[in-house]
Amino acid sequence: MDDTSNAPETTADATGKAKRLVLIDGSGYIFRAYHGLPPLTRKSDGLPVGAVSGFCNMLVKLIKENRGDDAPSHLAVIFDAGSKTFRNDLYDGYKANRPPPPEDLIPQFPLVRDATRAFGLPAIELAGFEADDLICTYAHLAVQQGFEVTVISSDKDLMQLVNDKVTMMDPVKGTPVGREQVIEKFGVPPELVVDAQALIGDSVDNVPGAPGIGVKTAAQLLIEYGDLDSVLARAGEIKQEKRRQTLIDFKDQILMSRELVRLRCDTPVPAEIATFVLKQPEADILAAFLAAMEFNSLARRIGGSLSLESTTALAQIPTAPISRPLYGVKTELGEKQPFDLDAYECVQTIEQLQTWVRRCEQAQVIAVDTETDDLSATHAKLCGISLSTDTNCACYIPLGHLASDGLDFGGGDDLKQIPLDQAIALLKPVLENRNILKVGQNIKYDLSVLKRYGIDVAPYDDTMLMSYVVEGGLHGHGMDELSQLHLGHTPIPFKQVAGSGKTLKSFKFVALKEATQYAAEDADVTLRLWHVLKPRLVRDRLNTVYETLERGMPKALSEMELNGIRVDPQVLRNLSQDFGTRMNAIEQEAHAHLGRPFNLNSPQQLGVVFFDEMKLPGGKRTASGQWATDVKVLEDIAEGKNGTGAGQTLAKLLLDYRQMAKLKGTYTDALVEYADPQTQRIHTSFHLASTTTGRLASNEPNLQNIPIRTGEGRKIRTAFIAKPGCKLISADYSQIELRLLAHIGDIEQLKKAFSDGQDIHAMTASEMFGVPMADMTSEIRRRAKAINFGIIYGISGFGLANQLGIDQGEASRYIKTYFERFPGIKDYMDATKQFLRDNGFVQTLMGRKIHIPEINGKGGAIKAFAERAAINAPIQGTAADIIRRAMMRMQPRLDAAGFTTRMLLQVHDELIFEAPEAEVAAVIPLIQEVMQNAALPAVQISVPLVVEAKAANNWDEAH
DNA sequence: GCAATCACG
């Protein structure tokens, strides 16, 4: 590599100025910045930024030191791409001993690149290669082009580069490292460093080397024999027996070690050296970045001491523009540009795809969207993948399309596709590259689909969740709605390309031109949305909410959904049959009783029968004027409360029929259809952004409303089972919402009762009605329980009266008594309502905002509704936040402890697991620990969070 | 596509 025979003789460019290239080992800088500084976080949202700050200070120092007459003409900062490199293919143990970077450093990696660009310097990296390889390649190329090169790094691996044109500079000591210093370090000149390292090995990078041979021996051998090949060839001549034997025995290992330490000088070049021309930072970009990072003192310091006036004669030469807006910086770039659907590319050849892969590596933030043949992420087959790297810069890669006649693509070029496995092989490194942020809209879907094709997408952002955090409660968070809202653009409707209803066709039959426009536009929209929403997170100080309550959820939920829960279809079929038989019998009896047939499923016909024909008194109307026939009404009739006793039999029959119909239609029949015929597992989908409070919602099928309250209903739970050799574990938070009420409202009596492990409803009853605990009756306790729940829902006398079947006056007196006994609750309610009126939103303990715009509505009813929602939202929402945190931590904790237990379901305050029988006893305490401590360290709840857990063969017994 | 009903926390 130090062969410079082809180099031009001159080392000066046309201006006569010396051409000098400075290459900075950026990754080394990051770690030094991180370890050299106390952990610093951004004030507004707690984003860790210590390393970024230290890095910026180093850049300032660097720029100061490299100005004036002896300034370099070119400069670049080189980073590790972080993913696996070709060295892992040579030796899978390479760097295997390296611990993963600290958790609070990870989010800073992309920020450091942003910092570099903000300072007007190129940030260069390349997947598959280490920074050292790129430095080596650039140094080599630069020398060929007549440059002198300075490498700023303290990495001894780079010493192999040193020659008369290439010098190293130690950034810590500030001293040059030339040939002499290399010899001092290794005992051999730079050209023998590789050979020496091959013998010495490196315990940090896990390079094996030759056992028992260190720096001294290696140098001695190499000096004696000339180079490593000679040492190995003539190993037999070595007098020391042990050393001789080592060199013979470990010859292959030594040669492999040499390949590991030898830097590549022939990597692809992400950017030409000409683009590294040193220029001054653009003041507004730098200022915007520093402001976003909240580095105020640094910004002041730079404004003064580091004058941003021209520092080099070459400052005016334009360089490549910053490829993307800076993190957290509001930008004019991009999002308002008109959409150009014809600019999208349909990627049909390997060469095209390789170009896009390189584009992604450069962009560092890309949008990804998958197109499939099914809405269910756990079953859908991939039709294609779209990518966007910049505004109006997007592509679609068709992978599973068929000609509209259903035949495979074979013929003309317009129907050509890259074979699926080849495309996956090229895309996987990008989608898994730690330094390329993948942005998705509802990315849980894409995680699940791609996981089934062997790709673990990471890291990722989700624009749907960003919107949910920033504007939850104000509107929906689907892509079309967000695009309309933030970009003023209506994306091509899905039904326009795939049809709807009877004309609906699978996406794989959509012609590639239309498919490309539709799919690539989605990726383009998603990336633009990211540019709008990411800064909003920072501006509205919601980044921590996003990072701690949302960011990890797509991965956790994707895993759960892919796991699925096993059911026994036979149990469900038997229940269906049982319910069906009984329904038929009831139907016959009801028809006979009335003397004519009618539709038992029709509330309207039922209302006519009871209130028009039989003329029962006390009929109530629903909102739309129909007769109400819900359970309450039917129960009243069945109990003869209308005083006439008429209709009792019919009402009882209908109550039974309704229950059977519900259980059969919604559960036993439907669930069998959802079970995978092979695995007998049901894969629900959890939605992350559909509730106002932060709760999840489950659909297709909804597994969060499986019956439990009646004996007949509970039978359905016995069909939910564990696979052979396993148990189901149900772990639920006991009374979490009441505990949170006690904490949030700061109610001493409630807090004490929970701390003492008392029966909270009995305690409430005792306090309210003055009944000693010893004399508590179940009826009094029942009333107190209803009041406790009513409080959580924003109680009203009417509602409580309804619930307890008492008159409104009495209910109102209960509430009054409650507020007198627990004045803290009244204070909480009043304060919450006032906060809502002032701000239009309320917040959970974790800082999640819940907008309730109805508070500004016209009617008193609407406002009253908004106030009740406001009272409930912080309680329900905090509980939701807590279980989210538990869920995001759970699988990593289980894995780390060596368990194979898997999380399957969440039901608001309960988590369901499938655990091998042998793990059950040990895993339950771990599950409880994770759940009970889930609020920490963000919030210390002043009441213990108790988690009850139980294992059994089915969900009924486990709960 | 809406209203009514009812399953869950």
Next chain:
DNA sequence: GACGTACGTGATTGCA
């Protein structure tokens, strides 16, 4: 004094 009411969801059915 009137408003109408417990908070948050999803699936099914009938009916316009």
